[in-house]
Amino acid sequence: MKNLLNRLFDSNSNIEELLSILDNNSNTKSIILKGLSGSSKAFILAKLSQENKNLTCVILPDKESASYFYDDLNNIIGDKNILFYPSAYKRSIEYLKTDKTNIVLKTEVLNKISSNKKPYLIITYPGAIIEKVISNKTLTKNTLEIKQGEKLSMDFVIEVLNEYGFTATDFVYEPGSFSVRGSLIDIFSFSDEFPFRVDFFGDEIESIRSFDPQTQLSTEKHKKIVIIPNVHEHFDETEKVSFFGFINKNCKFWISEPELVLDKIEDTYTAAEQRYKEVEDSDFDDEDNVILEPSKNLLNVQEFTNQIKNFQIVEIASRSVFEAEKEFYFNTEPQPKFGKQFNILAEILQNNEANGYETYVLSNNEKQLIRLKDIFTEQNQIVNFIPVLKIVNQGFIMHESKTCVFTDHQIFERYHRFSSKKLSHKDSITIQELTALRPGDYVVHIDNGVGKFGGLQKINNNGKIQEVVSIIYDNNDILYVNIHSLHRISKYRDKDDEPPKIYRLGSGHWKRLKEKTKKNIKDIAKDLILLYAKRREQKGFAFSPDSYLQHQLESSFMYEDTPDQSKANELIKADMESEVPMDRLVCGDVGFGKTELAIRAAFKAVNDSKQVAVLVPTTILALQHYHTFKERLADMPVNIAYVSRLKSSKEIKQSLQKLEEGKLDIIIGTHRLLNKDVIFKDLGLLIIDEEQKFGVSMKEKLKNLKINVDTLTLTATPIPRTLQFSLMGARDLSVINTPPPNRQPIITELHSFNNKIIQDAIYYEVGRNGQVFFINNRIQNIFEIETLVNKLCPEVKTVVAHGQMESQKLEKIILEFMRGDYDVLISTTIIENGVDIPNANTIIINNANNFGLSDLHQLRGRVGRSNRKAFCYLLSPPLSVLTPEARRRLKAIEEYSELGSGMNIALQDLDIRGAGNILGAEQSGFIADVGFETYNKILNEALRELKEGKFDDTFSDNEQNEEDDEDLISVDYDCQIETDMDILIPDYYVSSTSERIKLYKELDEIKDENSLSIFKINLEDRFGKIPKETERIFELIKLKWLAIKIGFQKIVIRNNTLLAYFPSNQQSNYYSSPKFAKVLNYVQHNPQNLQIKEINEKLSLKVLKVHKLEDIANVLNGILLAVENNS
Secondary structure (H helix, E strand, O other), X not given: OHXXXXXXXXXOHHHHHHHHHHOOOOOOOEXXXXXXXXXXXXXXXXXXXXXXXXXXXXXXXXXXXXXHXXXXXXXXXXXXXXXXXXXXXXXXXXXXXXXXXXXXXXXXXXXXXXXXXXOOEEEEOHHHHOEOEEOHHHHHHOOEEEEOOXXXXXXXXXXXXXXXXOEEOOOOOOOOEEEEEOOEEEEOOOOOOOOEXXXXXXXXXXXXXXXXXXXXXXXXXXXEEEEOOOOOOOOOHHHEEOHHHHOOOOOEEEEEOHHHHHHHHHHHHXXXXXXXXXXXXXXXXXXXXXXXXXXXXXXXXXXXXXXXXXXXXXEEOOOOOOOOOEEEEOOEEEOOOOOOOHHHHHHHHHHHHHOOOEEEEEOOOHHHHHHHHHHHHHOOOOOOOXXXXXXXXXXXXXXXXXXXXXXHHHHOOOOOOOOOOOXXXXXXXXXXXXXXXXXXXXXEEOOOEEEEEEEEEEEEEOOEEXXXXXXXXXXXXXXXXXXXXXXXXXXXXXXXXXXXXXXXXXXXXXHXXXXXXXXXXXXXHXXXXXXXXXXXXXXXXXXXXXXXXXXXXXXXXXXXXXXHHHHHHHHHXXXXXXXXXXXXXXXXXXXXXXXXXXHHHHHHHHHOOOEEEEEOOOHHHHHHHXXXXXXXXXXOOOOEEEEOOOOOHHXXXXXXXXXHXXXXXXXXXXXXXXXXXXXXOOEEEEEEEOHHHOOHHHHHHHHHHHOOOEEEEEEOOOOOHHHHHHOOOOOEEEEEOOOOOOOOOEEEEEEEOXXXXXXXXXXXXXXXXXXXXXXXXXXXXXXXXXXXXHHHOOOOOEEEEOOOOOHHHHHHHHHHHHHOOOOEEEEOHHHHOOOOOOOEEEEEEOOHHHOOHHHHHHHHOOOOOOOOOEEEEEEEOOHHHOOHHHHHHHHHHHHOOOOOOOHHHHHHHHXXXXXXHHHXXXXXXXXXXXXXXXXXXXXXXXXXXXXXXXXXXXXXXXXXXHHHHHHOOOHHHOOEEEEOOOOOOOOOOOOOHHHHHHHXXXXXXOOOHHHHHHHHHHHXXXXXXXXXXXXHHHHHHHHHHHHHHHOOOEEEEEOOEEEEEOOOOOOOHHHHOHHHHHHHHHHHHOOOXXXXXXXXXXXXXXXXXXXXXXXXXXXXXHHHHHHHOOO
């Protein structure tokens, strides 16, 4: 980038003159820069800021353009001194929603410019600059400075934090909270994007480090920090000044498109005044909303104009608003558009070179630059350009320096997304919290069945205190579970929230159920394995390698390929190029690019003159896929048609005739394609979308079609990881877990039901020619909602759709909506099922509090499918009346506006649906009986038994075998521990019960030395020095590993004696293994304190005189050495 900057401006005479004017001694008050297009504005500021060391503030017309400008500068000069200064509000002042992330970023900027005299570059926009801030004096007075090594009492710090309005919590997740644990205080100040952990030694500060609220682990050390309260809400109007009153008088203000900026200020101020009046008249109460009087807290246009005139102003515009005294003209033009026609692009670049221009192509993805070169090479074009691995928002040509700066996303017509500063937030639910156990939850013990979780209890074992988990069964039977056996318990989860049936402890019911489930799984697995073997014997068509057209198609994809997607793409092609018929299943969430993979595969097949059939479950999807395929393959020599109920029989007949004659390359349709009258001339690839939605008879027909044709199946229902192993032999599986990186995040907002929000949302979307989904899940009042929308937006066309309509009528409505006949579709959740309307980019969900996380996620996934900005409004009763669960759920979905970011959560219950779909309806019944996690454990056991049995050879040629074995460590390969020693995490060390359970569970899942030492370091980092009784747990875990390696199933340590039990199943392969023979041999050679006993047909090893855990470790290590020694 440095070379590019120098090339652009080194010979430009304007630069010298500009620098002398921007010098502090110049009398010129305002200047204007004309003719700058694209990202050349950011380049010129970057160049000037390198020479001119002044504080500079750039005002852009709105938050989005400011974010792009900030991103551009970061990419051009990548300096820590570039700051983004946002508004304290989430979207706009009139909506009253403050955003803690924004307040932190804002406070950080104020703190930096007040305490440092560095030449910061501050990027901002009207909504932020007109908000008044606290004065420098008040800021200094309300800042607590903490230095390493200074004398400071903990009580004093806690007192100051309470005074600042900080709240005490168990763990610190968001700004404005603090937590005290032993000698540690965690504080999330508003002055920094990470919270701090202050470690005291008596009344001295021993160390200060920042930590990540997600993991709660320290990240870096600090010598000194400052703690600042919420400057936006903690002070009254009397202590506030305008931003111009706060900042240094030598600051230079740059304004891009000043007319727009002033209009924006006027609009924002008027809207805020109007809202303030409305709120003042009503009794408005919502903890999340902050109401400030505009006249005391904001600048109006007049005040803004008067105050900015006290500073030197640089306008970037075509005409001046602030009466510029000097004008500079730059001869630039925007990057030309080529409509993805690479021959035209090549011609332009060749002409530019002939005219002495140098072309730089910018991209943050090296693959794209390689692709571009490949396309030119394959077209036999000699084109020179300089690749730069950085990106800006918009390309441009600067004629003075004869330089073209082009961006890859404009060449390939993709969406470019800025990366902005975000707080690592944790007001959201994590997977751990969802699987965290709370007293009263239903849990499943793999050996004893479903019970109620009773929490942690301390029990007295031979005079030593230990902690155990209690599970309550029918008739109040209580089972105590040792903390080393927590992996035998899992939370009971099923897709319907029906409480499971609880039986008495020791009744045979659970055992029978487990056996039945296992038998069933084995049957399914056997079928799949046989099918797989049959398919491998067939020969299919081997497709030829990629052509240049294939490259061109792939690089013109609007989004960047994610690693998962590239991997799936490579595997699909490799499958197609091999002789064995492909049978690959691609799973990925809504909008993760599965259809794109199908299009590429289809095109590859057509390239080899083969036909492609695309089979979909519904008429609407057929039409949708037809449009998608048509659009993506528009520039390619491909004929596409679709058959469905929407076409007349004459049209269908014509299509089928073409198909038989080989004049049609791709045909898309519903199960109609499986009829006898559909004859292919040469079918090479079958693509099936959402296979689980087809009936049994359809699946039979499909099976016959599939045997020697390459088949690609797509599904949006995620498949749990363990099931992936079970299917590993039967199907090749690709899972896409990551969303496209340059997809726009969906702006998600949570509001209480509010006519103004609904009206604004609909008008905004319809105003940009878009469409709106309005979800109301009660059919009873759905027409009232339509009346309300018509009243609020009289000129907008609405239509209602719900699941109780006849399917033909429903289909007609949705098709008309797709065609654009209506602006707003008011419906129940039926649109969750695969309706993809790229033009609908706003969704309003009424009573969002009644939906589960996955439903909200699925619904929200319906918008934001194109490269336009999408909005999702969650309407619910005021947060204060909701249950804590509902409130957290809504907060989580609001926080996770990225696709796929926190969505593993939502996928949890989809996992369960997915398992039922893949394994058939009957399995869903078993999942409901035993709970999902336990089902997975039983599945592991069943597979292991199959592997050891007659299907050994089918599994053996599966290359992934080795690593998968590790994942299939099942309950049979476990070792239980019982002891009478003091082993626990004491209350005084970790006071939160749920946190202790979480730590016990984590410990129980650790499988190697490295993970254990990481766990210890993290524990000490979070809670301070580790107590003795907790250290013992670590030693016991190591013993357990040794015992498993030798083959023990249970070890009991009591009264200085160790009893180690061999497997209870006498038919076990273990007894005929060399391992067991070596253990016996070792015991015979060391009879002094080792004895083997058999009581009640249970074989055990007894070791006497073991006073410490170390003694036991020595004995077991001795045995293991003998076992592993081959001599």
